[in-house]
Amino acid sequence: MTAHGPFSDEDLTRFLDGEASPEDIAAIVVAQDTDLDLRRRLDRLRVLGDMAAMASAPVLASAPSVPADLVQGRSKRSPWPVRLGLAASLVLGVLIGAFGGARQGPDDWMAYVAAYQALYTEETLSSLPAAQTVTDAGLAQALGRDLPPVDVEGLSFRRAQLLGYEGQPLVQMAFLTEGGAPVALCIIALPRQDDSPLRMTQLEGMQAAHWTDGGYGYLLIGGDEQAVIRTAALDVLDDL
Missing domain, CATH: 3.30.200.100 (MucB/RseB, C-terminal domain)
Known part of the structure; x- marks a missing residue:
């Protein structure tokens, strides 16, 4: 985020996760009071975060445990990143399916x-x-x-x-x-x-x-x- 530029989704995600800098937190808190579009983006990201957590939980629960040799730094290759990538892809697919198209109207x-x-x-x-x-x-x-x-x-x-x-x-x-x-x-x-x-x-x-x-x-x-x-x-x- 620049001093005068718009907030990116990454800026807003860090804000919602409590990981933004004090300066960014203050700027977003002030901006959302008068910026309806910013409030809508924050609401959308909150819902997406909840949906991602719900969708990923069963996938990650069924993934294999991290191999001990990987934890100890001895393994150079492991299927674990592939499994995590698969979980992320499944979550992304759910979110694209749910929010990929614009929804307009009173309902x-x-x-x-x-x-x-x-x-x-x-x-x-x-x-x-x-x-x-x-x-x-x-x-x-x-x-x-x-x-x-x-x-x-x-x-x-x-x-x-x-x-x-x-x-x-x-x-x-x-x-x-x-x-x-x-x-x-x-x-x-x-x-x-x-x-x-x-x-x-x-x-x-x-x-x-x-x-x-x-x-x-x-x-x-x-x-x-x-x-x-x-x-x-x-x-x-x-x-x-």
Whole structure:
């Protein structure tokens, strides 16, 4: 980054990783207050980082251990860099597939959520215990409204987390169906959109229900059972 030039993706990645210099951190913090495009790029890189971590975990877990002689510096050739390169290629393929094409329109956020949700497997959430409530009160505060109850028909609540899209906070509530399919209820503030009724669709090969209510957009997505998603979405809608 130059003193007056734009921030590169590498600059922003170092900033998000906490590895930027104090000068760069200060410059980016100040710039994002007035630069909408910069905030969008930061949101995009945050999502890409999360997706890369999720996509690479199972690949790297199945890769072989680093040979002892390589660790001790005695091996001149090893398949390990090749395996790491393969993992990186697989992750890159996932990200290109999810974000390679431009997505434009009022429902952009749903396309990004769907690409993120497509990386989930049952194992992503099955290790987390079922929960009866969202313990992080800061999520509702960030979103600007109370979160719906987690007691949703046909779903078992596992966790909630704060994401973001184009500078807007986006809360994701993650569930598992009785059959083990990962499902997400995502909520984002859409103050300029009128209310719209619940509609069923398919995104990234998954069943999805979406609607807007009171200046917020809702998307419930996951699995391939339309009846499960529709029933759960109606249950959420009744509690709003």
